[in-house]
Amino acid sequence: MDLARRFDADPPATASPDAKRPQTATRKHRRTRIALAFIAPFGTLFALVFIVPILYAAYLSLFQQKLIGGDTFVGFANYGKLFRDPQFWDGVGRVFRFTLIQVPIMLIFAMALALALDGMRVHGAKFMRMTIFLPYAVPAIVSTLMWGFLLGVKYGLFGSLNDALGTDLDPFAPGTTLISIGLMVTWAFTGFNMLIFYAALKAVPRELYEAAAIDGANEFQVVRAIKVPALRGSLVVTTIFSIIGTFQMFNEPQILPSMVAGSGVTTFYTPNLYAYHLAFTGSQQGYAAALALVMAAITIAVAYAVQIRGLRNASDQ
Amino acid sequence: MGLSRKVRLLSAVLVPMLALAACSGGGGGSSDGDAAGGGGEEQVKITVWSWDGTVAQAVPGFEAANPNIKVEVVNAGSSQDEYQALDNAIQAGSGVPDLVMFEYFAVPYFAIPGKLADLGEFGVENFKQDYVEAAWNDVTVNGKVYALPSDYGPSAMFYNAATLKKAGMNKPPATWDEYYEAAKKVRALGDDHYIAQDTGDLFFLLSLIWQAGGRPFKVDGNKVHIDFTDAGTTKAVSFWQKMLDEDLVNTKITGWSDDWNRALNDGTLATQTMGGWLTSTLPERAPQAAGDFRVALMPQWQQGEKVGAANGGSSFGIPAAAEHKEAAFKFLEHFTHGGGLASRVAAGAFVPNMSVLESEAFQSKANEYFGDQKVGAVLAEASEIVGSGWQYPPFFEWARSIYGDIASPFYTTGKGSLAEILEQWRQRCIQYGNEQGFEVD
Numbered sequence: 003m004d005l006a007r008r009f010d011a012d013p014p015a016t017a018s019p020d021a022k023r024p025q026t027a028t029r030k031h032r033r034t035r036i037a038l039a040f041i042a043p044f045g046t047l048f049a050l051v052f053i054v055p056i057l058y059a060a061y062l063s064l065f066q067q068k069l070i071g072g073d074t075f076v077g078f079a080n081y082g083k084l085f086r087d088p089q090f091w092d093g094v095g096r097v098f099r100f101t102l103i104q105v106p107i108m109l110i111f112a113m114a115l116a117l118a119l120d121g122m123r124v125h126g127a128k129f130m131r132m133t134i135f136l137p138y139a140v141p142a143i144v145s146t147l148m149w150g151f152l153l154g155v156k157y158g159l160f161g162s163l164n165d166a167l168g169t170d171l172d173p174f175a176p177g178t179t180l181i182s183i184g185l186m187v188t189w190a191f192t193g194f195n196m197l198i199f200y201a202a203l204k205a206v207p208r209e210l211y212e213a214a215a216i217d218g219a220n221e222f223q224v225v226r227a228i229k230v231p232a233l234r235g236s237l238v239v240t241t242i243f244s245i246i247g248t249f250q251m252f253n254e255p256q257i258l259p260s261m262v263a264g265s266g267v268t269t270f271y272t273p274n275l276y277a278y279h280l281a282f283t284g285s286q287q288g289y290a291a292a293l294a295l296v297m298a299a300i301t302i303a304v305a306y307a308v309q310i311r312g313l314r315n316a317s318d319q
Numbered sequence: 320m321g322l323s324r325k326v327r328l329l330s331a332v333l334v335p336m337l338a339l340a341a342c343s344g345g346g347g348g349s350s351d352g353d354a355a356g357g358g359g360e361e362q363v364k365i366t367v368w369s370w371d372g373t374v375a376q377a378v379p380g381f382e383a384a385n386p387n388i389k390v391e392v393v394n395a396g397s398s399q400d401e402y403q404a405l406d407n408a409i410q411a412g413s414g415v416p417d418l419v420m421f422e423y424f425a426v427p428y429f430a431i432p433g434k435l436a437d438l439g440e441f442g443v444e445n446f447k448q449d450y451v452e453a454a455w456n457d458v459t460v461n462g463k464v465y466a467l468p469s470d471y472g473p474s475a476m477f478y479n480a481a482t483l484k485k486a487g488m489n490k491p492p493a494t495w496d497e498y499y500e501a502a503k504k505v506r507a508l509g510d511d512h513y514i515a516q517d518t519g520d521l522f523f524l525l526s527l528i529w530q531a532g533g534r535p536f537k538v539d540g541n542k543v544h545i546d547f548t549d550a551g552t553t554k555a556v557s558f559w560q561k562m563l564d565e566d567l568v569n570t571k572i573t574g575w576s577d578d579w580n581r582a583l584n585d586g587t588l589a590t591q592t593m594g595g596w597l598t599s600t601l602p603e604r605a606p607q608a609a610g611d612f613r614v615a616l617m618p619q620w621q622q623g624e625k626v627g628a629a630n631g632g633s634s635f636g637i638p639a640a641a642e643h644k645e646a647a648f649k650f651l652e653h654f655t656h657g658g659g660l661a662s663r664v665a666a667g668a669f670v671p672n673m674s675v676l677e678s679e680a681f682q683s684k685a686n687e688y689f690g691d692q693k694v695g696a697v698l699a700e701a702s703e704i705v706g707s708g709w710q711y712p713p714f715f716e717w718a719r720s721i722y723g724d725i726a727s728p729f730y731t732t733g734k735g736s737l738a739e740i741l742e743q744w745r746q747r748c749i750q751y752g753n754e755q756g757f758e759v760d
Contacts, residue, residue: 066754068754068755068756069428069431069432069713069714069755069756069757070431070432070541070755070756070757071756072432151577154577154578155571156571156572156578156581175731176727176728176731176732259573259723260573260575260576261573261576261577262573262576262578263518263570263571263572263573263576263578263730263731264518264570264571264727264730264731266727266728266731268723268724268727269720269721269723269724270724279720282399282403283399283716283717283720284717284720284751285406285717285755
């Protein structure tokens with residue numbers, strides 16, 4: 003999961019105090035210049051690191067690379083091919099299913115932990131906070147290796163468990179690999195999401211709790227009436243982070259096949275993995291660029307839908 | 320599947336480098352370098368892309384003999400990563416290196432679109448005699464030589480003599496029929512004992528086909544013919560199918576995984592039929608089995624025959640866009656054929672040069688890990704009996720990467736067959752190859 007992406011809410015439309023004052027032409031001119039100077043550093047960086055790469059990818063996606071004959075302009079043929087490519091849709095379907103199941107479980111888990119820590123019902127809250135957050139600091143490559151050893155049936159911990167219980171469960175069979183990946187991802191990112199929830203809870207004014215205490219509310223009523231509503235905003239944020247993260251799943255399915263046999267992970271297991279494979283072993287950079295753009299569009303659409311829905315619900319309150 | 324061949328080759332070749340003494344001795348031998356290196360020439364610097372650590376061993380001797388040529392050896396990544404970087408550099412028209420390392424199967428990928436210089440103009444035909452025939456064949460595309468072989472992976476059978484002995488055998492199986500019987504005996508030792516593992520190892524299957532005389536890929540210019548139904552292929556495929564069907568092969572352990580290391584250490588995997596590069600990898604992977612392993616030729620299809628196959632290996636070529644082709648060839652000749660060869664061999668490179676393979680020093684050296692067996696002699700023989708005429712399609716890099724997708728359902732569920740997998744693979748190759756501008760059928 004990649005948190006380099008910022009979740010930017012719309013900037014507040016603040017009214018300028020100068021708005022109604024009459025202005026001379028030169029003043030206005032100067033103001034524009036100053037504004038431009040302030041925007042320029044951000045604008046330049048934004049264009050260089052966001053706009054240019056996207057435009058370049060869009061440009062690339064109109065070409066087909068051939069071993070014989072080099073690059074040819076093919077218009078939108080790559081997109082047409084992509085929409086008929088069962089391997090692409092297989093990957094998209096997989097990340098959708100994954101998102102639908104893993105994200106709610108992880109967020110409920112994170113929320114419960116945040117509530118527990120905030121309720122001061124746990125001893126050593128600081129230590130707990132740190133430990134739950136710690137997996138987030140472990141690189142995905144390392145955590146995949148680690149879980150690979152833990153869940154391996156041949157020599158791993160899970161193998162010993164099978165021996166002890168007389169069972170024959172395989173966490174890395176084609177049907178179960180996705181569940182195991184879900185476990186790894188949940189382990190890694192619950193702490194991060196918990197921290198966001200926890201911060202939101204810390205921001206609740208203490209007066210509300212005092213008022214609740216005066217009204218004679220018990221702990222559960224406080225959670226239901228104060229804390230859970232306070233979490234709504236951050237729930238939208240964490241959901242969007244998580245969706246973007248799972249749609250970009252790459253490290254886990256990239257590493258697993260070299261660790262365990264028959265995990266069912268293919269070269270098109272997730273769209274990201276497929277794009278990587280197309281670009282770097284198939285030399286089909288144009289096709290990979292088209293895939294990346296379509297996948298970005300799908301991700302943005304889903305994230306946007308969640309945001310709109312989430313904010314509408316939040317404003318219902 | 321797994322960490323690909325490149326890593327195996329890499330580890331085969333990156334043996335501790337202590338060969339400075341050998342190096343100075345070898346440097347004096349490059350007399351042809353002196354002849355060409357006249358005093359009036361300009362100073363040139365050549366860039367070499369290599370993930371073979373032994374190449375650097377040959378540089379000091381070369382630079383001493385050719386004071387006007389400076390050599391910079393760069394690791395631009397292994398295998399795929401390097402090919403991608405080279406493609407990018409060629410496309411960009413700048414930063415193209417003068418000498419590049421290629422696995423054998425990648426040579427046609429670069430040679431056919433004209434990205435590699437034809438080495439014929441340097442009189443490379445004169446070196447042909449020094450190379451194992453099959454290795455020379457690997458660097459020849461449509462009758463022209465585009466690279467010089469730098470290391471080799473003749474298939475051999477590494478066997479755990481202690482495990483075989485426990486199963487009642489005092490010598491390794493010499494034919495595949497004996498191998499089948501041996502597999503049953505090993506299997507009888509208990510649950511975890513198998514004669515080998517396979518979770519869809521394409522290079523192993525191809526070496527089996529290669530040895531049986533199958534030549535599934537026929538490349539002629541832009542035309543590629545793929546056929547997995549010839550007699551040799553059918554024989555090899557149905558044999559291995561039988562091994563898998565009768566649960567004589569472990570399909571739960573992937574080569575190069577941690578599980579594999581453990582099984583090699585505890586002796587539950589009795590044999591490994593792989594490239595000769597396993598010689599230097601095995602002691603690292605299975606230190607606890609020291610003294611148990613031995614090397615033999617691949618089991619034969621016919622009693623008394625001696626035919627082999629190759630599994631991996633690499634070569635160096637000069638990009639068509641390289642700036643200093645003359646100087647690059649001089650160095651190429653030095654470390655793959657001339658005076659620099661000895662220093663690389665001393666550093667652990669396994670080279671397909673007859674002058675090395677047939678030398679007394681190479682043949683008679685006892686290897687402690689293999690119970691003082693003279694491993695070099697076996698591998699030299701394995702190199703010389705490699706069946707000729709094998710070809711890889713130019714898009715093999717892509718083809719091998721998708722093989723796992725197709726093979727894995729069979730290995731996990733047992734539904735289908737190897738022959739069906741190969742047919743599906745063929746269909747995908749045909750589709751991709753034609754999209755890439757080849758004529759494939």
